Amino acid sequence: MMSSIDNFNDYAPNGEPAADRWASALHLFDRGEDVEETALERWERAQLLFDAKDYIKAARLLAAVVDEVPEPTAPRLLLARAYYHSAQLGRAEEQLRVIVDRDPVEHYAHLMLGRTLERQGRRDEAEQWLRLAAAFTGDLPAERTEGTLGQASR
Numbered sequence: 001m002m003s004s005i006d007n008f009n010d011y012a013p014n015g016e017p018a019a020d021r022w023a024s025a026l027h028l029f030d031r032g033e034d035v036e037e038t039a040l041e042r043w044e045r046a047q048l049l050f051d052a053k054d055y056i057k058a059a060r061l062l063a064a065v066v067d068e069v070p071e072p073t074a075p076r077l078l079l080a081r082a083y084y085h086s087a088q089l090g091r092a093e094e095q096l097r098v099i100v101d102r103d104p105v106e107h108y109a110h111l112m113l114g115r116t117l118e119r120q121g122r123r124d125e126a127e128q129w130l131r132l133a134a135a136f137t138g139d140l141p142a143e144r145t146e147g148t149l150g151q152a153s154r
Helices: 022-025 038-050 053-067 073-085 089-102 107-119 123-137 141-153
Strands: none
Touching: 038 053, 038 073, 053 073, 073 089, 073 107, 089 107, 107 123
């Protein structure tokens, strides 16, 4: 396993320091001890990588975090987003289905699941998830809202 300090001098292709460079700096003074990164440190580093649009590296870290600590929604949702942005749509769908099973009112997971299914060409299946996401946020399609209001006022 790569030590977190191994990437301290890495640079992105544009010449900027690596996105997770500062997370690595936490271990600069560990006196050469081989210190294992905690799940929290990997989570923080994965967030930096995701923000830098390095979705594949972020997904690798997040998969390890989710395996170690499967209960929290946030790492799993970020993992699904990393999979989505790196075109690993089957994996994104798998993670999103776990989230909506565990937390049926997580509206963003419904939206992401709908978008993931759409991107896979499964529009009919996606529609139910997109409708649920819209209902959670109150963003119902205009024609549906007008039709409902029109019926109620008659």
